[in-house]
Amino acid sequence: MRKIFPAEELARDPRFIRQTNEQRLGDPRGARVAGGNSGDRLAKLTPELANGPDRARALMHGIFTGEIQALEGAGRTCWDFEVGEDVPLELKLDMARQCWDEARHCEISVALAEHMGTELGEFAENGLLYEAACNPDPVLRLTGVNRALEGLAIDVFNTMKEFGNLAGDPVLEFCEDWMLADEVTHVKMGSDWLRQLTANDKERLDKALEFQKVVDRLFSFNGFRGEDDDSPIQLTRRFRELAGFSDDEIDEIADMSREARVEAAG
Amino acid sequence: MTQVSVTPESFDMVFYDAAVIGEVVAEVAERLGLEETINLEIDEGSPLGRSKIISYDPIELWVDGGALENTKRPRQFGTGRARDTLGRLLLRILDRRSGRFDETPADDDLDLMQFVAWDVHCVGRLNRLGIGGQRQRRLYQFRNRHGFTDVADAAFEQLWDSSELSWTEIERISEACRAS
Amino acid sequence: MTETKRPREPFAPWDRRALPGLFDVEETAKRVGHYKWVELKLFEALGGWVATVPELDIKMRLGTHCYHHAWHAELFDKRLPELREMKTDRLTVPPNDHMVAFIDAMTEPEGPTLTIEKLVGVYRVLIPHKIAAYTYHRNATSEITDMPTVRILDFILQDEFNDWREGEMLIQSMIESEEEIDRAMVHQTRLEKLMLAAGGIAGPGSIGDPYVDLPEEN
Ligand SMILES: [Fe+2]
Ligand SMILES: [Fe+2]
Numbered sequence: 001m002r003k004i005f006p007a008e009e010l011a012r013d014p015r016f017i018r019q020t021n022e023q024r025l026g027d028p029r030g031a032r033v034a035g036g037n038s039g040d041r042l043a044k045l046t047p048e049l050a051n052g053p054d055r056a057r058a059l060m061h062g063i064f065t066g067e068i069q070a071l072e073g074a075g076r077t078c079w080d081f082e083v084g085e086d087v088p089l090e091l092k093l094d095m096a097r098q099c100w101d102e103a104r105h106c107e108i109s110v111a112l113a114e115h116m117g118t119e120l121g122e123f124a125e126n127g128l129l130y131e132a133a134c135n136p137d138p139v140l141r142l143t144g145v146n147r148a149l150e151g152l153a154i155d156v157f158n159t160m161k162e163f164g165n166l167a168g169d170p171v172l173e174f175c176e177d178w179m180l181a182d183e184v185t186h187v188k189m190g191s192d193w194l195r196q197l198t199a200n201d202k203e204r205l206d207k208a209l210e211f212q213k214v215v216d217r218l219f220s221f222n223g224f225r226g227e228d229d230d231s232p233i234q235l236t237r238r239f240r241e242l243a244g245f246s247d248d249e250i251d252e253i254a255d256m257s258r259e260a261r262v263e264a265a266g
Numbered sequence: 267m268t269q270v271s272v273t274p275e276s277f278d279m280v281f282y283d284a285a286v287i288g289e290v291v292a293e294v295a296e297r298l299g300l301e302e303t304i305n306l307e308i309d310e311g312s313p314l315g316r317s318k319i320i321s322y323d324p325i326e327l328w329v330d331g332g333a334l335e336n337t338k339r340p341r342q343f344g345t346g347r348a349r350d351t352l353g354r355l356l357l358r359i360l361d362r363r364s365g366r367f368d369e370t371p372a373d374d375d376l377d378l379m380q381f382v383a384w385d386v387h388c389v390g391r392l393n394r395l396g397i398g399g400q401r402q403r404r405l406y407q408f409r410n411r412h413g414f415t416d417v418a419d420a421a422f423e424q425l426w427d428s429s430e431l432s433w434t435e436i437e438r439i440s441e442a443c444r445a446s
Numbered sequence: 447m448t449e450t451k452r453p454r455e456p457f458a459p460w461d462r463r464a465l466p467g468l469f470d471v472e473e474t475a476k477r478v479g480h481y482k483w484v485e486l487k488l489f490e491a492l493g494g495w496v497a498t499v500p501e502l503d504i505k506m507r508l509g510t511h512c513y514h515h516a517w518h519a520e521l522f523d524k525r526l527p528e529l530r531e532m533k534t535d536r537l538t539v540p541p542n543d544h545m546v547a548f549i550d551a552m553t554e555p556e557g558p559t560l561t562i563e564k565l566v567g568v569y570r571v572l573i574p575h576k577i578a579a580y581t582y583h584r585n586a587t588s589e590i591t592d593m594p595t596v597r598i599l600d601f602i603l604q605d606e607f608n609d610w611r612e613g614e615m616l617i618q619s620m621i622e623s624e625e626e627i628d629r630a631m632v633h634q635t636r637l638e639k640l641m642l643a644a645g646g647i648a649g650p651g652s653i654g655d656p657y658v659d660l661p662e663e664n
Pocket of ligand 2: 070098102150182183186
């Protein structure tokens with residue numbers, strides 16, 4: 001088995017159809033995001049919206065394929081790097097633990113898909129998460145995946161948990177609550193390893209934070225994830241703090257989203 | 267014979283074919299026993315899934331391009347999705363013409379509970395005709411509006427399984443959940 | 447003086463644990479180091495394979511089992527310093543080059559159509575050999591002096607049995623034709639030969655030696 005397994009070759013059964021980044025970004029109607037579309041000014045995702053339940057359904061399917069890729073990415077980090085030479089054993093143990101967690105998240109997502117009436121593979125899959133997990137530098141990989149993408153997962157899960165609460169859907173709320181706890185743990189892993197592995201390497205730290213920003217920006221179309229009341233996905237300060245984000249870092253993500261919103265509106 | 271006119275005649279943002287869409291509309295209409303002219307306007311720039319009836323007579327329908335899209339393959343036409351969207355619109359037209367729906371508020375005045383309850387009754391009937399389905403998806407939408415309760419689930423069953431309810435009956439079933 | 451009942455034996459009648467064991471501290475550390483190396487290689491491979499198998503249930507099981515073996519590696523890693531090996535990396539090694547060849551061959555399959563081979567290597571070859579070596583160690587070591595290792599092995603064996611059963615069922619459910627039986631058997635045979643050359647996961651003597659030496663006849 002090779003080291004660094006290419007995103008195009010991720011193994012799926014025929015139910016799943018992958019949308020390439022070119023296809024996604026080349027959609028003149030705007031790229032799909034958060035169960036809606038970045039071309040439209042998406043309202044905050046709540047059950048009150050006429051298409052709220054359907055958007056939640058589509059978003060949940062996006063979460064499901066994201067969970068598969070998170071599982072695959074964490075698994076690859078166990079394989080792609082050598083203990084001692086590239087990474088400490090403890091980092092790999094964390095990644096193996098994350099594999100188990102993500103496998104459970106896949107199981108939870110399958111159950112939720114059934115609950116919400118979604119067929120597996122009903123919506124196109126995009127490979128952004130796994131692509132970030134192909135970075136050959138383990139520090140950049142963990143920063144891009146565990147801090148940027150799983151940080152986003154914290155925001156998404158919290159929004160979905162709230163959706164479940166408002167809709168009176170006990171199943172959705174229960175599931176999101178548990179997944180949220182795991183994701184905070186994963187983001188904290190990213191924060192801890194970033195700090196530890198770059199303690200004496202400012203250049204690598206800067207590179208990693210830059211990579212995190214690149215990944216964060218990929219998910220900021222139209223500022224869909226932000227702190228404004230009408231942001232489709234709400235930035236979650238409390239959980240991000242628990243996961244090792246500083247106030248400045250959270251401010252920066254909020255600003256990035258706000259700028260993207262202004263840009264889109266202009 | 268059903269005559270269908272689709273606007274626009276050609277598409278730039280999605281890979282749809284007006285002729286193919288026209289055939290699907292005609293096929294669904296004929297299975298529902300509708301033989302008249304149908305105008306369908308598509309907003310190809312919108313990937314959302316909204317749809318509405320602009321005029322009941324003559325029949326004029328409006329849909330987001332996304333309401334006819336194959337969700338697995340963005341920008342591609344989805345026959346199943348289109349059948350479902352169009353079937354629900356056409357069945358509402360037939361309902362309003364049946365005399366059983368004279369009391370029904372105008373489409374824009376329906377609240378989410380009323381709309382979803384009627385929709386479930388439409389999709390259940392379409393499903394038995396082999397058009398559309400996704401029972402669990404409709405149940406999820408119904409629960410979102412009527413509560414995640416046994417009462418709501420029983421109401422859903424009734425709406426889904428019944429063959430010809432009147433507006434008054436649909437309202438009564440939906441209202442019962444509101445009270446519970 | 448507090449009034450007590452009659453004096454009791456230090457070992458209750460049902461406690462038949464015996465002091466002697468087959469391994470001294472050094473030998474135990476050496477074996478534990480090999481076990482840790484094998485667990486490490488196994489969890490790395492299971493993690494790596496997740497992205498390469500299209501079967502959704504198997505993908506999720508591999509992710510789950512990946513953690514089980516990582517946890518085993520961690521338990522062994524923590525045991526090593528207790529066995530006077532402070533530089534745990536020094537003993538985290540394969541028993542011999544044959545074992546390296548075995549792991550290389552086991553982790554070779556990558557393509558999406560090779561799920562049977564991936565599963566056979568782990569669940570029909572490696573894990574049964576692990577169960578054998580761990581059971582031998584567990585039963586042969588001193589249950590008094592080396593109880594910490596016994597306790598670790600008991601936890602690990604519990605996982606191994608469960609994972610082996612689950613993996614075996616996945617294999618049985620994947621095999622649907624005679625050709626697939628042949629594929630499984632061919633791969634198993636190839637790997638078993640490499641394992642034979644390695645002498646087991648801890649090298650020759652992984653499960654002891656049951657043979658008797660007959661005196662030469664005059
Ligand atoms: Fe997850
Ligand atoms: Fe995660």
